[in-house]
Amino acid sequence: MDIESSEEMNEHPQMLPPPPGTFVDREELIQHVGDFAVSQGYVVTIKQSKRDRVVILGCDRGGVYRNRRKAIDESTADCSRKRKTGSRLTNCPFEVVGKKDDGLWVLTVKNETHNHEPLKDISEHPSARRFSEGEVQLIKEMTEAGLKPRQILKRLRQSNPDLLSTPKHVYNVKAKLRQGNMTVRQFRSLRPEKSAARKNYLSVTEPSWRQRCPTRVPNLIGGKFVDSQSFASIDVINPATQQVVSQVPLTTNEEFRAAVFAAKRAFPSWRSTPITTRQRIMFKFQELIQRDIDKLSMTITIEHGKSLKDAYADVSRGLEVVEHACGLATLQIGEFVSNMSNGIDTYSIREPLGVCAGICSFEFPAMIPLWMFPVAVTCGNTFILKPSEKDPGASMMLAELAMEAGLPNGVLNIVHGTNDIINAICDDDDIKAISFVGPNLVSNLQLQI
Numbered sequence: 001m002d003i004e005s006s007e008e009m010n011e012h013p014q015m016l017p018p019p020p021g022t023f024v025d026r027e028e029l030i031q032h033v034g035d036f037a038v039s040q041g042y043v044v045t046i047k048q049s050k051r052d053r054v055v056i057l058g059c060d061r062g063g064v065y066r067n068r069r070k071a072i073d074e075s076t077a078d079c080s081r082k083r084k085t086g087s088r089l090t091n092c093p094f095e096v097v098g099k100k101d102d103g104l105w106v107l108t109v110k111n112e113t114h115n116h117e118p119l120k121d122i123s124e125h126p127s128a129r130r131f132s133e134g135e136v137q138l139i140k141e142m143t144e145a146g147l148k149p150r151q152i153l154k155r156l157r158q159s160n161p162d163l164l165s166t167p168k169h170v171y172n173v174k175a176k177l178r179q180g181n182m183t184v185r186q187f188r189s190l191r192p193e194k195s196a197a198r199k200n201y202l203s204v205t206e207p208s209w210r211q212r213c214p215t216r217v218p219n220l221i222g223g224k225f226v227d228s229q230s231f232a233s234i235d236v237i238n239p240a241t242q243q244v245v246s247q248v249p250l251t252t253n254e255e256f257r258a259a260v261f262a263a264k265r266a267f268p269s270w271r272s273t274p275i276t277t278r279q280r281i282m283f284k285f286q287e288l289i290q291r292d293i294d295k296l297s298m299t300i301t302i303e304h305g306k307s308l309k310d311a312y313a314d315v316s317r318g319l320e321v322v323e324h325a326c327g328l329a330t331l332q333i334g335e336f337v338s339n340m341s342n343g344i345d346t347y348s349i350r351e352p353l354g355v356c357a358g359i360c361s362f363e364f365p366a367m368i369p370l371w372m373f374p375v376a377v378t379c380g381n382t383f384i385l386k387p388s389e390k391d392p393g394a395s396m397m398l399a400e401l402a403m404e405a406g407l408p409n410g411v412l413n414i415v416h417g418t419n420d421i422i423n424a425i426c427d428d429d430d431i432k433a434i435s436f437v438g439p440n441l442v443s444n445l446q447l448q449i
Helices: 002-011 026-040 074-079 133-144 149-159 167-178 196-204 253-271 275-291 293-304 308-325 367-378 393-405 419-427 440-448
Strands: 021-023 044-050 054-059 095-101 104-111 219-221 224-226 233-237 244-249 335-341 344-348 355-359 382-386 412-414 431-436
Touching (some): 021 253, 026 054, 244 293, 253 382, 253 419, 275 293, 293 393, 367 393, 382 419, 393 412
Parallel strands (some): 355 382, 355 431, 382 412
Antiparallel strands (some): 044 054, 095 104
């Protein structure tokens, strides 16, 4: 009997659990598990959550179908209610747990087994038919204009041809809108956004941290702009008007460690990415810098005080290094010499180091960061950038452009601060190389460390 059951289990494709790891926040952990689950043919849902401490995720087919009818006599047991044909619940035991430990979320697998077959087509899952927040807003506007559900669905499919929803789902959304409920669950992993118009809209929309006044500059950790929990900050002053342009937080030690964790976690997959793929990202990055060179120059002029002509030259000199990074494939080639001596061949290979860091000075807000991270990441390293606390705006804009070009989450991270953060960078054993351009005072400090 045991042999037969084991043979039956081997017939079904194995669904792997998500790899354990450490994450910056709860949302990143949930997104990681959800994306991996979809790639394996199953969907996860939140079973239990204490928002600031623990979250338990399970397969959406977990649970038991409940018979809500009253109990009947055993003599009429044949007439008892049976499981619905459309019920997907199989009491699947799969379960993973995320716990917050020392400011970071740690993912562990509690039960990795499933008792059902994987989904052959993820688009068949009910969650794939849900609307995004933007689509719900459009449904509301078109409903107020008097359009019927089929007409609304036709309009939505013009901008999103991959939409799987039916008129029934539009009716359900309209019912929720009448009740004043505008909340919509999004399943980005189930429904990749392929609409070019929507993609362009998301790339052009400014992030929320830029809409504050004065702007409080965030850290970039694991592909997300994260507000620092530090109460201490430094004002960035416009030299021409003496007005406060933005505020730079002094990154806490926990946030710095989170940035290192994010860079370390992204390194294995990034170093395995073909050099041609990394070059294509740099080509796109170069194109985006040329597109926004006027914005970059204006930001440098406002924060640093240079003339627009000097600021433009600042960006242009850094752009030359990005262009150089677009051709790094040939420089990655190693060397081989056969028969160096009797029966001895010699060879050399060039491999990425791991997590690298860069400390920038005040003088050239765009050129110095572009000297550092484009070459480092194109070679397969991940990077932590510490811009000058006096003019961080250009570095933040370059980071946004790098992410828009396709740089994966965690490959480039940004932290802010002064001497304390420099000491943390120099003392961290996970950082394998440090690049620095600036005055002798900081370089002497690094040599002492």
